Amino acid sequence: xxxxxxxxxxxxxxxxxxxxxxYLARRYYRRWQTRQTLAYQIGGxxxxxxxxxxxxxxxxxxxxxxxxxxxxxxxxxxxxxxxIRDDMIDFVEFKKKGAPLQGSERKIKKLVDERKVRYIxxxxxxxxxxxxxxxxxx
Numbered sequence: 001x002x003x004x005x006x007x008x009x010x011x012x013x014x015x016x017x018x019x020x021x022x023y024l025a026r027r028y029y030r031r032w033q034t035r036q037t038l039a040y041q042i043g044g045x046x047x048x049x050x051x052x053x054x055x056x057x058x059x060x061x062x063x064x065x066x067x068x069x070x071x072x073x074x075x076x077x078x079x080x081x082x083x084i085r086d087d088m089i090d091f092v093e094f095k096k097k098g099a100p101l102q103g104s105e106r107k108i109k110k111l112v113d114e115r116k117v118r119y120i121x122x123x124x125x126x127x128x129x130x131x132x133x134x135x136x137x138x
Contacts, residue, residue, distance in 0.1 A: 048096070053080050056094035064090070078104040 057080070061067060064083035083090040091112055093105055101109065111117065 052096055053094045056092075057081060060092065078102070078108050 057067070057069065060081075060083060064085045066084040068082040068084070070079055070081055078093070079091055080094050081092045083092055091108065093101070093108075095101070
């Protein structure tokens with residue numbers, strides 16, 4: 001009689017743990033699937049954005065005497081290039097037609113519109129006693 005009770009209890013525990021495990025696995029899979037879909041969409045948008053920037057850059061080459069491509073270490077660049085012509089400097093951001101400006105892009109546009117732009121020269125003087133040597137291993 002006691003063995004039957006133990007087996008019944010073990011069976012109930014096994015069924016409960018199986019149901020809980022199945023629920024958690026299903027929930028985790030849905031979260032993972034959502035993250036994968038989001039990552040794919042972000043990657044697709046990034047690729048399209050890069051394509052618009054490249055095509056836009058080639059399209060405006062004839063408009064400027066100088067085209068300065070900007071590269072950045074930030075995740076979302078707020079400016080694509082600087083174009084110089086005659087007596088004008090243009091700060092250029094390429095966007096898909098109808099796409100809104102992002103926060104950092106709006107900030108740069110506002111600063112330019114308010115004429116809060118400077119030309120700064122930074123002097124750099126390398127130290128004369130700069131030494132480079134092989135590291136000794138211990």
